[in-house]
Amino acid sequence: MPGTGDRDERPLGLPAFDELADEYAERVLTKAHNAYYERLATLSLLPDVGGKRVLDAGCGPGIYAEKLLECGAELSCFDVSKRMVELAIRRLAGRAPVRVADMNAPLDFLEDASFDIVLSALDHMLEPLPTPEFEAADPGDYVKLQRRPGFLCLRMKRVKRT
């Protein structure tokens, strides 16, 4: 914890994502940028997900997850924010597993080589450690989870603390 010499390893922006979750879930459905641009653009990059094992990493309230399920994906999701996960669980209503997990930690709960497609549509990445050299979300972790051939789609703007 700050001042004690111990490092608080929780992602720095986590409280913000928890606090913003409800508003985000509501606005992202109809906000023009999300509804008519980024979601369409990102989904258009994916191959046919029908019958494919898909991981939605940083699933937020589960908007992408729901679309992927509608297209026949066999889906797993996780997000670091507890509130986002609650909202995704509500939205997906048992159609896919959703759990709280930090992509900066080992994703040991997922089997290696078990996904055809990994989608991580984040925009804002949380950096857990106050060190500029820390590299968040090593794509290598996702590659490990993928079957061969696999498809990896990452959308992110990194905001680095200086």
Ligand SMILES: C[S@@+](CC[C@H](N)C(=O)[O-])C[C@H]1O[C@@H](n2cnc3c(N)ncnc32)[C@H](O)[C@@H]1O
């Ligand atoms: C802008 S929202 C996007 C949510 C969803 N992918 C979408 O496009 O609607 C970013 C999400 O990434 C999650 N996130 C950020 N850093 C993360 C991390 N280190 N591990 C897991 N999830 C993370 C946040 O909690 C938040 O739900």
